[in-house]
Amino acid sequence: GAGVSQSPSNKVTEKGKDVELRCDPISGHTALYWYRQSLGQGLEFLIYFQGNSAPDKSGLPSDRFSAERTGGSVSTLTIQRTQQEDSAVYLCASSLESGGGYEQYFGPGTRLTVT
């Protein structure tokens, strides 16, 4: 079956512009996660959705970052007024449920470059 998909695969934007990154989880997966992979920080958790609710947004780096999920499916991560330090690979993952025993399946990521 289809895995987690993300779009775009690459995004180059100018400093100060807004960007939207999209994640399509595996069908039927109720939990969805966003992580960021950067050279300096490694892999960091950003936010987690259970259904359309986000019980944990603790990893979002600043108020320029926001995310939503609609219909218990697609999620969008929005970065406003992008900065060069936002350059990273943004990974989305989904799992059937959110408990510890459920495997998270990762998408290929969106590589964001802020110039």
Next chain:
Amino acid sequence: GDSVTQMEGPVTLSEEAFLTINCTYTATGYPSLFWYVQYPGEGLQLLLKATKADDKGSNKGFEATYRKETTSFHLEKGSVQVSDSAVYFCALKTGGSNYKLTFGKGTLLTVNP
């Protein structure tokens, strides 16, 4: 807070060599432990996991044993292949936030023929 420390890379080995990538952790409670692998140009994939002390996870010839006394989860393989070249990440999840993976910084492995 929870953290994972893994062996700094890069690691370069010849085919059929023995591999160890060290991983130690700090966590509240009793974490589940994971190794993820990222092949060139691909997404992260779960390689193996262990959910309680003394459990051994294994897959594709790789093994790791959950050692509570040393808070470690070292990855081993007896004979690596060129196709094992990838970045390997050690990670944990704890009961308090059992949805969030905390990752180590990753170890790049290159296997030469």
